[in-house]
Amino acid sequence: MTIDAYxxxxxxxxxxxxxxxxxxxxxxxxxxxxxxHREDGASEFEAETAATRDFGPxxxxxxxxxxxxxxxxxxxTSALALGVVAVAALVVAGVLSFDAETNSSxxxxxxxxxxxxEAGTPGMIxxxxxxxxxxxxxxxxxLEGAIADPSFLRGRTTAVELLRGQQLTAxxxxx
Amino acid sequence: xxxxxxxxxxxxxxxxxxxGPAHGYGLAELVRERSAGAFDLPEGTIYPSLxxxxxxxxxxxxxxxxxxxxxxxxxxxxGGTQELERQRSEWRDFTRAMEAVVT
Numbered sequence: 545m546t547i548d549a550y551x552x553x554x555x556x557x558x559x560x561x562x563x564x565x566x567x568x569x570x571x572x573x574x575x576x577x578x579x580x581h582r583e584d585g586a587s588e589f590e591a592e593t594a595a596t597r598d599f600g601p602x603x604x605x606x607x608x609x610x611x612x613x614x615x616x617x618x619x620x621t622s623a624l625a626l627g628v629v630a631v632a633a634l635v636v637a638g639v640l641s642f643d644a645e646t647n648s649s650x651x652x653x654x655x656x657x658x659x660x661x662e663a664g665t666p667g668m669i670x671x672x673x674x675x676x677x678x679x680x681x682x683x684x685x686x687l688e689g690a691i692a693d694p695s696f697l698r699g700r701t702t703a704v705e706l707l708r709g710q711q712l713t714a715x716x717x718x719x
Numbered sequence: 720x721x722x723x724x725x726x727x728x729x730x731x732x733x734x735x736x737x738x739g740p741a742h743g744y745g746l747a748e749l750v751r752e753r754s755a756g757a758f759d760l761p762e763g764t765i766y767p768s769l770x771x772x773x774x775x776x777x778x779x780x781x782x783x784x785x786x787x788x789x790x791x792x793x794x795x796x797x798g799g800t801q802e803l804e805r806q807r808s809e810w811r812d813f814t815r816a817m818e819a820v821v822t
Binding site (some may be wrong): 565566568569570572573575576577598599600601604605608609611612613615616619 | 742743744747760761762763764766767770771774788789790791
């Protein structure tokens with residue numbers, strides 16, 4: 545397979561978002577590899593065939609790239625969602641500070657779900673798939689029993705469905 | 720051999736970057752050479768690892784022109800150096816225990 549043919553297949557297999565950088569790096573990589581093979585005496589065709597073979601089966605490479613690109617996309621989306629939550633929290637904190645409740649706006653660590661989490665999901669899955677994100681909220685916004693330490697999740701299972709943006713609390717988990 | 724490697728690509732890349740900044744192709748070559756050819760990864764699979772390491776801020780990268788070619792060059796961050804040390808000591812504990820039991 546030529547480098548161009550390989551890249552065309554890879555392009556088809558990848559999501560649009562973040563794809564151009566990946567394709568550019570892959571092209572440079574395979575050109576370097578082909579140049580090395582030519583230096584070792586391979587013909588142009590042999591050199592490109594070896595370079596694409598060494599890069600790995602398109603399906604295999606694309607699958608892993610897709611997984612990583614998807615995490616990035618989720619991150620961007622959840623960062624936006626958390627941004628909205630943070631702004632709302634700041635507004636609330638601002639309003640509360642007018643009440644001279646100085647303590648209630650103290651930043652307090654919490655864990656926030658970054659996606660919908662089904663009831664019955666083991667805590668280790670939450671950890672492994674990064675289904676939550678640590679952040680801080682004004683103390684007055686923190687729910688009773690809110691979890692700040694991810695090690696709490698170990699050996700526990702969610703008792704209810706959790707929605708994106710929701711704080712994780714002890715009551716949401718089976719002991 | 721390559722199946723066993725799958726979970727360890729990230730640490731191999733961090734270790735390879737300790738020698739200095741490099742682009743993807745250079746890293747693939749370095750890993751192959753250092754392992755005396757034993758670790759012959761499908762080279763394309765190092766990129767998902769590099770992107771993951773970058774997302775975790777263990778490495779940073781930028782485009783650089785080298786000999787008239789544009790290359791994405793990766794370097795270890797301070798956090799990446801720490802992570803490498805952490806994984807290195809974990810790895811030593813693991814191999815020590817394995818050797819004690821298996822050999």
